[in-house]
Amino acid sequence: MDHLAQTDEIFFSGTNLDQDKAQQIVRQALAGADDGELFLEMRHSEMLAFDDGRLKSASYDQSSGFGLRAIAGEAHGYAHAGELSEAALRRAAASVGAVTKGYNGTAALAPVAGSNRPLYGDGNPLNEMPFDAKVSLLQEIDAFARAADPRVVQVSASLAGSWQAVQIMRADGERVADIRPLVRINVSVVVEQDGRMESGSAGAGGRVMFDQYMQPDSWQPQVHEALRIATLNLDSVAAPAGEMEIVLGAGWPGVMLHEAVGHGLEGDFNRKGTSVFSGRVGEQVASKGVTVVDDGTMMDRRGSITVDDEGTQSRRNVLIENGILCGYMQDRQNARLMGVEATGNGRRQSYEHAPMPRMTNTFMEGGTDNPEEIVASIKKGIYAVNFGGGQVDITSGKFVFSASEAYLVENGKIGAPVKGATLIGNGPDAMSKISMIGNDMALDDGVGTCGKAGQSVPVGVGQPTVKMGGVTVGGTEAA
Numbered sequence: 001m002d003h004l005a006q007t008d009e010i011f012f013s014g015t016n017l018d019q020d021k022a023q024q025i026v027r028q029a030l031a032g033a034d035d036g037e038l039f040l041e042m043r044h045s046e047m048l049a050f051d052d053g054r055l056k057s058a059s060y061d062q063s064s065g066f067g068l069r070a071i072a073g074e075a076h077g078y079a080h081a082g083e084l085s086e087a088a089l090r091r092a093a094a095s096v097g098a099v100t101k102g103y104n105g106t107a108a109l110a111p112v113a114g115s116n117r118p119l120y121g122d123g124n125p126l127n128e129m130p131f132d133a134k135v136s137l138l139q140e141i142d143a144f145a146r147a148a149d150p151r152v153v154q155v156s157a158s159l160a161g162s163w164q165a166v167q168i169m170r171a172d173g174e175r176v177a178d179i180r181p182l183v184r185i186n187v188s189v190v191v192e193q194d195g196r197m198e199s200g201s202a203g204a205g206g207r208v209m210f211d212q213y214m215q216p217d218s219w220q221p222q223v224h225e226a227l228r229i230a231t232l233n234l235d236s237v238a239a240p241a242g243e244m245e246i247v248l249g250a251g252w253p254g255v256m257l258h259e260a261v262g263h264g265l266e267g268d269f270n271r272k273g274t275s276v277f278s279g280r281v282g283e284q285v286a287s288k289g290v291t292v293v294d295d296g297t298m299m300d301r302r303g304s305i306t307v308d309d310e311g312t313q314s315r316r317n318v319l320i321e322n323g324i325l326c327g328y329m330q331d332r333q334n335a336r337l338m339g340v341e342a343t344g345n346g347r348r349q350s351y352e353h354a355p356m357p358r359m360t361n362t363f364m365e366g367g368t369d370n371p372e373e374i375v376a377s378i379k380k381g382i383y384a385v386n387f388g389g390g391q392v393d394i395t396s397g398k399f400v401f402s403a404s405e406a407y408l409v410e411n412g413k414i415g416a417p418v419k420g421a422t423l424i425g426n427g428p429d430a431m432s433k434i435s436m437i438g439n440d441m442a443l444d445d446g447v448g449t450c451g452k453a454g455q456s457v458p459v460g461v462g463q464p465t466v467k468m469g470g471v472t473v474g475g476t477e478a479a
Contacts, residue, residue, distance in 0.1 A: 002177075003118075003122065003165075003177040003178055003179050003306075004167070004175060004176075004177045006122070006165070006177070006179060007040070007165050007166070007167040007177040007179070008167075010042050010165050011040045011042070011084060011167055015084040015085070016083075016084060016085035016086065016087075017084045017085055017086060017089065018086060021086050022038065022086070022089060022169065023169060023173060025086070025089050025090060025093050026038045026068070026093075026169055026170070026171055027171045027173075028093065029068060029070060029092075029093035029096055029097055029171075030070050030100070030107075030170075030171040031100070031171075032072075032100045032103050032104050032105055033070040033071055033072055033099075033100045033103070033105055033107070033171075034071045034072055034073065034105035034106060034107065034108055034336065035071040035107070035108040035332055035333060035336065036068070036069045036070040036071050036076075036096070036170075036171065037068075037069060037168050037169065037170050037310060037311065038066060038067075038068050038089075038168070038169040038170075039066060039067045039068075039069075039166065039167075039168055039309060039348070039351055039355075040065075040066050040084070040166065040167045040168075040169070040351070041063075041064065041065060041066070041067075041164065041165070041166050041350060041351040042062075042063070042064040042164070042165045043061075043062070043063050043064070043162060043163070043164045043165075043350065044060075044061070044062050044124065044126050044162065044163045044164075045060070045061045045062075045126075045160075045161070045162040045163075046058075046059065046060045046061075046126050046159075046160070046161050046162070047059050047158065047159070047160040047161075048134055048135065048138060048158060048159045048160075049156070049157075049158040050135075050138035050139065050141070050142055050155075050156065050157045050158065051154075051155075051156045051157075052154060052155075052156075053142060053155075055135055055138070058131075060126075063082065063350075064082065064084055064351075065080060065081055065082040065083065065084065065350075065351040065352070066080060066081060066084060066088075066089065066092070066351055067079070067080040067348070067351040067352065067353070067354065068080070068089065068092040068093060068096055069096065069354055069355075070096040070097065070099050070100050071099075071105075071332075071333050072099050072100050072103040072105055073103075073105070073337075074333075074337065075099050076099060076333065076354065077095065077096035077097070077098055077099030077100070078096065078354045079091070079092035079093075079095040079096050080092070080351050080352050080353075082351075107171065107172070108332065108336055118306055119207070119296075119297060119298070119299055119300070119301075119304045119305070119306050119314075120180065120181060120206075120207035120208070120299070120300050120304065120306075121181060121207075121208070121209065122179035122181070123181060123209055124163040124181065125161040125162075125163060125181050125182075125183050125208075125209045125210045126161050126162075126163055128209050128210060128211060129209075129210040129211065129214070133214070134159050134210070137159070137213070137214060137219070138157045138158075138159065141155070141157040141187060141219055141223060142155045142157060144220065144223055145157075145187065145189050145223045145226070145227065148223065148224070148227055149191065149227055149231065151191040151192055151193050151231070151234075152189055152190070152191055152227070153190050153191065153192045153197070154189065154190035155187070155188070155189050155190075156186075156187070156188040156189075157185075157186065157187050157188075158184075158185070158186045159183070159184070159185055159210070159213075160183065160184045160185075160186075160205075161181075161182065161183040161184070161210060162181070162182045162183075163179070163180070163181055163182075164179070164180045164182070165177070165178075165179045165180075166178050166179075166180070166309065168307070168309070168310060168311035170311065174311070176307050176311035177307075178305065178306045178307050180207060180305070180306075181207050181208065181209065182205070182206075182207055182302065182458060183205050183206070183208060183209065183210050183213070184203060184204070184205030184302075184446065184447060185203055185204055185205060185213050185219060185222060186201065186202075186203035186222075186447070187201065187202055187203065187219075187222045187223050187225075187226045188200070188201040188226060189201075189223075189226045189227055189230050190230065191227070191230045191231055191234065193234050196234060198230050198231075198233035198234050198236075199229075199230050199233070200225075200226045200227060200228065200229030200230030200231070200232070200233065201226050201229070202221075202222045202223075202225035202226040202229070202445075203222060203445060203446075203447040204218070204222055204445040204446050204447065205302055205445070205446035205447055206300045206301055206302050206446040207300050207301065207302065207304060208300050229386070229404070229405055232405065232417050233417065233419060235416065235417060236416070236417040236418055236419035237408075237416045237417070237418055237419070238418065238419065238420060238475060239382075239403075239406070239418040239419060239420045239421035239422075239473065239474075239475030240382075240408070240418070240421075240473060240475050241473060241474055241475040242472070242473060243470055243471065243472050243473070244380060244381040244382060244471065244473055245378050245379070245380070245381035245382075245467065245468070245469045245470075245471075246381055246382050246383075246384060246423065246467070246468050246469075246471040246473070247374055247375055247378060247381065247382070247383045247384070247409070247465060247466070247467050248384050248463065248465065248466045248467075248468070249383070249384065249385035249386065249465055250371070250438060250440045250441065250442040250462075250463060250464050250465045251442040251443065251444050251445075251462060251463070252386055252387065252444040252445070252461065253384060253385070253386065253387055253463060253466075254362070254363050254364065254443075254444065254461035254462040254463035255387050255390065255401075255444070255448065255461045256387060256390060256399070256401050256423070257292065257362065257363070257364055257461065257463055258359060258362050258448070258450070258459065258461045259390050259391070259392045259399060259401070260390075260392050260397065260399040260401075260425075260426075260427035260430065261292065261320075261427045261428075261431060262292075262294070262359050262362045263359075263392060263394055263452070264276055264277045264392075264394055264397060264427060264428075265277055265292075265294075265319050265320075265325075265328050265329055266328065266329050266345070266356075266357040266358065266359070266452075267328045267329055267330040267331065267334035267335065267338065267345075267357040268331075268334050268356060268357050269394050270328050270338075271334045271337055271338050274394060274395050275394055275395070276394070276395065276396060276397035276426075276427065276428055277325060277328075277428070280325050281325050281326065281327060281328075282324065282325065283324070283325055284323050284324055284325075284432075285320060285323065285324070285325045285428055285431060285432075286320055286323040286428070286431035286432060286434065287323055287431065287432055287433070287434040287435065288322055288323045289322060289323065289367055289434070289437050290320060290322070290323050290364060290431060290434055290437065291318065291320060291321050291322060291364065291365040292318075292319045292320040292362070292363070292364050292365075293316060293317065293318050293319065293362070293363060293364075293365060294316075294317045294319055294329055294343075294345065294359055294360055294361065294362045295315075295316040295317070295360065295361050295362075295363075296308070296314030296315065296316075296344055296345070296360030296361065297314050297315060297316055298361050298443075298460070301361050301443070301446065301460045302361075302446040302447070302448060302458045302459065302460050303359070303360040303361040303362075303448065303458055303459040303460035304360060304361060304460070305344075305347070305360060307344070308331070308344045308345060308346045308347055308355070309346055309347050309348045309355045310331060310332050310342070310346035310355050312332065312342045312343075312344045312346060313344055314344040314360060315343065315344045317329060317343045317344075317345070320431075323431075327340065327343075328340075328343075328357070329343050329345040329357050329358070329359060330342050330343045330345055330346075330357055331345060331346030331347075331355050331356060331357045332346055334357055344360075345357050345358055345359070345360065346358075347360075347457050348455060348457075349455040349456055349457060353454075353455050356452065356453065356455070358450065358452060358455075358457055358459075359450060359459050360459060360460070361443065361459065361460030361461070361462070362459065362460070362461055362462075363441065363443060363460070363461060363462030363463055364437075364441070364462070364463040364464065364466070365441060365464075366437065366438060366439050366440065366441030366464040367436070367437025367438060367439060367464060368437070368439055369436045369437055369438050369439060369465075369467075370438070370439065371438040371439070371440050371464075371465040373436075374436045374438055374465050374466075374467050375409060375412065375414060375465075376412035377412065377436065377467065378409040378410075378412060378467070379410070379411060379412075380409070380410050380411075381409050382403070382406050382407070382408065382409065382418065382421060382423075382473055383406060383407045383408075383409050383414060384403040384405070384406040384421065384423065385403075385405040385406065385407070386403065386404045386405035386406075387401055387402065387403055387404060388401075388402040388403070388404040389401075389402055390402065392427065396426065397426045397427035397428050397429070398424075398425070398426050398427075399423075399424070399425060399426070399427060399430075400422055400423070400424050400474075401422060401423045402420075402421070402422050403418075403421040403422070403423065405417070406418050406421045418475070420475055421473055421474070421475050422473070422474035422475070423471055423472070423473060423474075424471070424472040424473070424474055425471050425472060430468055430471060433468040433469045433470050433471070434466055434467065434468045435467050435468065435469060436466070436467040437464055437465075437466055437467075438464035438465030438466065439464065440464050440465055441462060441463065441464040442462055442463075442464070443460055443461070443462035444460060444461050444462060446460065448460055448461050
């Protein structure tokens with residue numbers, strides 16, 4: 001059964017919402033509007049957390065509802081309800097109709113029909129694995145971590161999964177659907193040695209089933225990685241401070257690219273002229289050789305979506321090519337106002353939220369340099385392998401990121417691990433200082449969540465090993 005037929009059963013069989021009446025209400029509500037849609041959603045989600053040798057929490061949630069949006073120029077009316085009924089939909093239609101009252105817009109064309117090829121299975125990971133088996137897996141992770149190193153004093157492990165069914169209905173009768181699984185496993189450990197305590201964490205996930213994480217060869221590497229980081233930190237020294245050369249590792253460090261550059265390339269900020277990248281399409285915004293891509297079509301990846309939350313098929317969008325800005329990530333409203341195509345980046349957290357331009361899987365493509373040679377080229381600097389939190393100012397491009405795993409490098413030799421290193425800079429400026437790009441492009445392990453305007457969505461990040469000069473490092477020791 002295809003996704004449209006499956007979601008018809010979910011939303012119109014056994015609920016108080018009739019498909020034909022819903023279509024009629026949507027058509028009437030969006031009369032005179034430039035654009036808009038009815039977004040129907042059902043979501044099941046579950047989370048189990050194991051801490052200090054016992055199951056600390058277990059939660060399950062099932063929600064369903066709709067969001068109705070009408071767009072008139074730069075304005076939009078949005079109403080939502082956690083009730084799938086004709087009465088609720090009519091009340092929502094009356095509310096969004098206020099934005100189109102007296103307005104006579106030109107209805108936007110429906111998204112270009114694509115293959116709607118699935119990028120992931122449509123099974124429900126919450127049903128596929130018994131609750132007891134999940135608890136047993138968490139117990140096994142806890143026991144394995146404690147047995148692996150006698151210095152372990154605390155272990156935390158969690159499993160999270162969700163299943164989301166959506167259908168988008170437009171005024172012209174066009175309907176698109178998607179069914180999206182999502183799972184994630186996380187492991188954190190605390191180790192103690194000579195009175196010093198340090199922590200480490202690791203995780204993985206994607207739009208897959210839980211079964212692959214039942215296998216030891218899937219979850220044991222996460223435990224080993226968390227232990228590696230924790231024990232490494234036992235030998236860490238204070239981070240130096242000052243301006244110096246930086247090498248960023250492959251994979252998860254792409255989160256810095258996501259924050260410092262990716263958000264600035266979202267259409268809404270650029271339409272309003274509030275991004276440091278506004279009005280710069282066709283200009284050199286990064287060093288030659290730097291190509292940045294947002295790709296929602298990657299199989300089983302956490303940030304992938306067969307269609308976005310407006311019904312536009314996802315695609316691979318080249319944002320920066322060889323240092324030249326090619327375009328922005330667009331939802332339908334901003335694309336229409338900017339006179340360009342929607343790029344399949346209209347995303348929302350749930351039916352309670354209106355869509356906006358958001359990233360999917362955003363990464364820098366690989367280059368030709370050998371990663372070992374990149375590190376060896378540093379006279380004095382920092383090799384940042386993993387990152388913790390960070391923040392960016394979209395308007396100025398200024399960013400601050402904390403490194404969760406980093407090393408001193410002197411005369412090309414990797415030295416002691418450092419703790420407390422923060423990287424401070426400006427996104428476009430940092431991109432222009434990239435001097436070497438590794439041939440080892442890697443994506444993260446599937447744990448990214450992006451926040452914007454109070455909404456969170458799953459995303460992917462990635463990059464190769466990259467060298468950049470003149471980055472300010474915040475630390476506690478003089479460089």
